[in-house]
Amino acid sequence: MAFRNLAEFLRALEADGDLVRVRREVSPRLEISEIADRAVKGDGPALLFENVSGSAMPVAINLFASRRRTLRALNIASWEEWDERLEPLLDPKPPEGLVEKLKAIPKLTDLASVFPKTVRSAPCQEVVETGDAVDLSKLPVLTCWPGDAGPFITLPLVITRDPASRKVNAGVYRMQVFDRNTTGMHWQKHKDGAGQARGYEREGRKMEVAVAIGADPATVFSGVAPLPPGISEFLFAGFLRGEGVPLVSGKTVDVPVPAEAEIVLEGYVLPGERRREGPFGDHTGFYSLEDDFPVFHVTAVTRRKSPVYLTTIVGRPPMEDGFLGEAVERLFLPLVKKTIPEIVDMHLPVEGIFHNLMIVAIDKRFPGHARKTMHAIWGTGQMMFSKTIVVVDRDVPLRNAPELLWRVLTAIDPERDIEFVRGPVDELDFASRLPCYGSKMGIDATRKWKEEGFARRWPDEIVMSPEVRKRVDELWPSLGIKLGGKP
Ligand SMILES: Cc1cc2nc3c(=O)[nH]c(=O)nc-3n(C[C@H](O)[C@H](O)[C@H](O)COP(=O)(O)O)c2cc1C
Numbered sequence: 368m369a370f371r372n373l374a375e376f377l378r379a380l381e382a383d384g385d386l387v388r389v390r391r392e393v394s395p396r397l398e399i400s401e402i403a404d405r406a407v408k409g410d411g412p413a414l415l416f417e418n419v420s421g422s423a424m425p426v427a428i429n430l431f432a433s434r435r436r437t438l439r440a441l442n443i444a445s446w447e448e449w450d451e452r453l454e455p456l457l458d459p460k461p462p463e464g465l466v467e468k469l470k471a472i473p474k475l476t477d478l479a480s481v482f483p484k485t486v487r488s489a490p491c492q493e494v495v496e497t498g499d500a501v502d503l504s505k506l507p508v509l510t511c512w513p514g515d516a517g518p519f520i521t522l523p524l525v526i527t528r529d530p531a532s533r534k535v536n537a538g539v540y541r542m543q544v545f546d547r548n549t550t551g552m553h554w555q556k557h558k559d560g561a562g563q564a565r566g567y568e569r570e571g572r573k574m575e576v577a578v579a580i581g582a583d584p585a586t587v588f589s590g591v592a593p594l595p596p597g598i599s600e601f602l603f604a605g606f607l608r609g610e611g612v613p614l615v616s617g618k619t620v621d622v623p624v625p626a627e628a629e630i631v632l633e634g635y636v637l638p639g640e641r642r643r644e645g646p647f648g649d650h651t652g653f654y655s656l657e658d659d660f661p662v663f664h665v666t667a668v669t670r671r672k673s674p675v676y677l678t679t680i681v682g683r684p685p686m687e688d689g690f691l692g693e694a695v696e697r698l699f700l701p702l703v704k705k706t707i708p709e710i711v712d713m714h715l716p717v718e719g720i721f722h723n724l725m726i727v728a729i730d731k732r733f734p735g736h737a738r739k740t741m742h743a744i745w746g747t748g749q750m751m752f753s754k755t756i757v758v759v760d761r762d763v764p765l766r767n768a769p770e771l772l773w774r775v776l777t778a779i780d781p782e783r784d785i786e787f788v789r790g791p792v793d794e795l796d797f798a799s800r801l802p803c804y805g806s807k808m809g810i811d812a813t814r815k816w817k818e819e820g821f822a823r824r825w826p827d828e829i830v831m832s833p834e835v836r837k838r839v840d841e842l843w844p845s846l847g848i849k850l851g852g853k854p
């Protein structure tokens with residue numbers, strides 16, 4: 368069953384023994400960060416800090432920082448179950464015969480029920496603060512790392528409307544708190560929020576923005592999901608939940624917000640206004656340098672009576688966002704396969720922080736197929752950022768790093784098999800020659816074919832004969848050989 372709100376999710380984690388309440392007083396300046404970092408790197412529980420100096424609000428962190436918790440948050444039993452759930456959408460077969468038709472009806476009505484629902488009154492508006500009452504210093508915003516320019520709201524769901532189509536976008540973009548009612552707005556230029564902002568700037572118009580901090584976990588996750596522009600994050604969240612997300616209109620802005628959110632900031636971004644943002648200890652494991660970004664003016668804060676402040680920290684991997692990245696990988700694989708059908712599997716190791724390394728297994732059918740796959744990936748949504756793409760044959764295991772390395776490195780003639788291209792790169796890439804522009808590399812590690820100009824014979828892999836293996840399996844217990852080092 369889907370979680371209605373953050374509190375329900377916290378209760379479920381606590382019931383599982385997967386949440387620890389920290390009662391000792393801790394500082395939101397670096398201390399929570401250090402505790403959360405140790406917890407995530409040691410496969411620890413989710414954390415709820417109940418006594419945070421300088422703020423009356425508790426801080427929740429690491430709610431997604433394990434595979435088990437992330438699956439739970441997303442209302443998914445297993446990745447296989449998710450594939451089954453998508454199947455009727457991606458591969459619709461007209462039902463044949465009366466029985467099949469009747470069976471299809473609940474599935475169709477299920478779909479209707481996942482659209483967002485508009486409600487009139489909402490827990491996230493129990494308290495409304497405007498004017499001088501707006502004071503972001505009441506929030507327990509973390510300063511995450513010693514070199515950070517200040518406190519940053521790290522898991523905000525930033526909600527905006529397209530100026531032309533009025534379509535709603537929701538994206539997670541960090542926000543540096545500048546003072547009691549202004550923050551930075553770190554939407555990178557390739558992201559949907561920035562795209563909508565460009566529309567307002569062209570027309571010289573003020574842009575209304577609402578930011579939800581803390582909501583039911585599927586809705587929070589939808590802001591991270593790399594959905595194509597124009598596809599509603601709230602619809603996606605509803606599909607995950609199996610139940611539409613209740614939305615309420617902002618009190619002072621014409622932007623819908625999740626009714627069950629903990630805290631909502633309402634305000635605007637002015638065309639052309641920029642302010643220095645950063646440095647910020649980022650998910651690359653390095654500090655992102657300071658740069659100029661739009662400014663968010665907060666004109667109202669609406670919230671629950673006793674809200675929980677939801678946050679995360681990024682930094683040297685593995686971190687909480689690595690589990691979000693893994694979920695993105697598994698959730699989107701069926702959709703990627705639909706557009707690039709030769710892809711059998713893909714994997715983005717956490718050390719590659721999403722964009723630095725993508726490994727894909729393909730069902731190779733024609734000469735040059737691996738290169739065709741790379742270009743398709745570089746041409747698809749946020750996968751365009753893939754700095755290194757390694758393409759292997761379908762029988763190569765992607766999640767076993769030693770075996771993968773062995774196979775890739777034996778399979779390549781580097782000069783022949785590495786392809787360099789230039790194009791857009793992730794805004795966080797600090798090694799590229801220019802911000803947002805640089806080179807990318809594809810490694811074709813598939814077996815090479817005659818039709819690809821490979822005139823030599825490809826050798827067979829060494830495998831022991833099955834009869835001998837079986838005989839030794841039988842003998843083994845009597846051989847007295849102990850594995851795994853000295854007793
Ligand atoms: C913890 C966390 C922080 C993020 N911070 C930013 C950010 O500051 N700026 C940004 O453009 N994307 C950031 N992202 C990535 C976006 O949320 C992601 O690309 C999302 O798909 C953007 O939504 P959109 O496609 O609707 O723009 C962050 C992701 C996570 C998990």
Ligand SMILES: [Mn+2]
Binds near residue numbers: 600
């Ligand atoms: Mn979007």
